[in-house]
Amino acid sequence: MSYEVPIAPGEQPVDVPEGSTTDHGWPLWEVFVRAKRGLNHTHVGSIHAPDAATAIQNARDGYTRRAEGVSVWVVPSNEIHASDDADSMFAPFEDKPYRHPTFYEIPDEVGQL
């Protein structure tokens, strides 16, 4: 990805390496918030912070200020390992509907599962 950034007179152009996770020195952290006890921590977004303790504070201020959570996790974004090539990873499951448990007759007596 590249784009033109206007350069003010007397300013040197700044070179930001492709794939860089920081544009200003502070690393990026992924934020997970637990909405209430008993629920999982859910990914809500990311924030910048110089260290883990500050990341938790910034996550608190950025993502829980409307009482969204009772607990926060932060994880360095560059520690997240993600899947790639969705075609070979996930597309093969799309035509295997028999793996869904939708072919059973459920007796009325069972009621709501």
Added chain:
Amino acid sequence: MNTLTTATPLGTYLVRLADDNVVLGQRLGEYISHAPELEEDLAIANTGLDHIGIARHLYTLAGSVEGDGRTEDDFAMMRSERAFTNALLVEQPNTDFGYLTVRQFFFDAYQVPLWRRLASSSHDELAGIAGKGLKEATYHLRRSSSWIVRLGDGTSESHARVQGSVDGLWRFTTELCASDDVERQLADEGIIALSSDLRADWERTVDAVLEEATLTRPADTFQAGTGRFGVHTEYLGHLLGEMQWMQRSHPGLTW
């Protein structure tokens, strides 16, 4: 509208606490979009809104204690500089992030023991406000302390700047923990704790954090302390001019 006291000592005391909080809240609001990071902008805005929220409760309670029909807006927007009784510390300008952080830290270290004691006040409504204030101030102190340590024990530039801020703001700290006849009367009635009793807690917190931050506690020299009498540094008038302009230009304006 421009007197330093209200009809009762309790009202006068509540307005002092509210003035501290509304002025600091406005100062923090001024800084939004100037913080070194977007995340800090959010945190500073949150802190400022906490202070303004507390001020609103305190002004409203002061109005009902006074019984004269004054609202929170009357207190915050329709009094002049010489009627404001905030401590001088909170009106000091946003020079840089380190200065703002030291100002916040000195104030947080005072508000935590203040709210802790007022939470057991015999006055139920004041105790309720204090309980809310204690939770907020505890977080404010945690945040400002951690920044003092990072800046103090950071680079040589951040250390020098934050040490300069500690030295420059030290003269405004004694006033936070000063008591007068208004306070003594309320303390005798069991409604409040004397501010002078908070100084030991304040010093313990400040000494511990300054030490961890490798900062030097300044010598106790001249102390400025005229805010409770309505005599302010040159900065408050400008702050009020900006804060009050809308309400004074269009009295009774709501949205």
